[in-house]
Amino acid sequence: MNSSRSDLSEILRQQRVMMSLTLGELAEKSGVSASHLGRIERRERFPSGRILRRLAKPLGFEENELFALAGYLSPTPSSVAEESPAYVGRRLDPYVARMLAQEPVDVQRAVIGILSILKSLAGSMAGERDRQ
Amino acid sequence: MNSSRSDLSEILRQQRVMMSLTLGELAEKSGVSASHLGRIERRERFPSGRILRRLAKPLGFEENELFALAGYLSPTPSSVAEESPAYVGRRLDPYVARMLAQEPVDVQRAVIGILSILKSLAGSMAGERDRQ
DNA sequence: GGGGTGAGTTGCCATTTGGCGAAAAATATG
């Protein structure tokens, strides 16, 4: 978790120099103070997300790109491949959560209502079957 | 700009509740102290990128997704373009989340299946009615 | 030589972050 990932600071400075911006100009464009920028470039400070975000456009970066460079994002976001093993227990599946969250709350509640009806139905049917 | 973009904090809390994790458990999984997590959820603290990143996987988020929700990234960077806005718009009712989380994952998924069937049914019925 | 002028750096400080441990509030058990 160290700075060996080809150093955001270096990249920032290089990009700034390439666009032939001074610290002051970049400060003006980005709304981040020049002194802070300077310290970031020589890694005396580590920019928060807020700052990083303000720097992206003035330097011609995509925001995600910068975040990735900063190590905030993993280099390969890939996709939702590896999520199951941890959550098998009695947790709400993220996919399910996402789907349901798209519905209005009353629909969500109705779904729970239907579920409990089905469960009690299943319960009584099992009871009948057992009784026979 | 405004922190009111549907409140990361709320989303974090809801997602945690959805997965029926306690602050302590999430703390353990994410390596962020429980007290800090608590304060983030009730927006007394605003998580840095580092913290946000640690929270993503334990909560079943894609990192970019979380960053987008936090307002660090612009709303539609690329990949997660379609699910984020919906997710941002509506939220999963905590009661519903609790109820569903008690069921095994396949039951949860079945519930979603039933819901989508009902929705498509309702859709086609509305279509027929309109046509007449 | 003595002054500007523009760039980067440093000193200082208010504010925020984030962790640890204790208090308080909920929940579970008797």
Next chain:
DNA sequence: CATATTTTTCGCCAAATGGCAACTCACCCC
């Protein structure tokens, strides 16, 4: 109802962030 036990919140503190103003270091012109 009391009382363990878990879960959340609070108090406090060290460390980090980020801005302002002052400083240094060139370079240029007179």
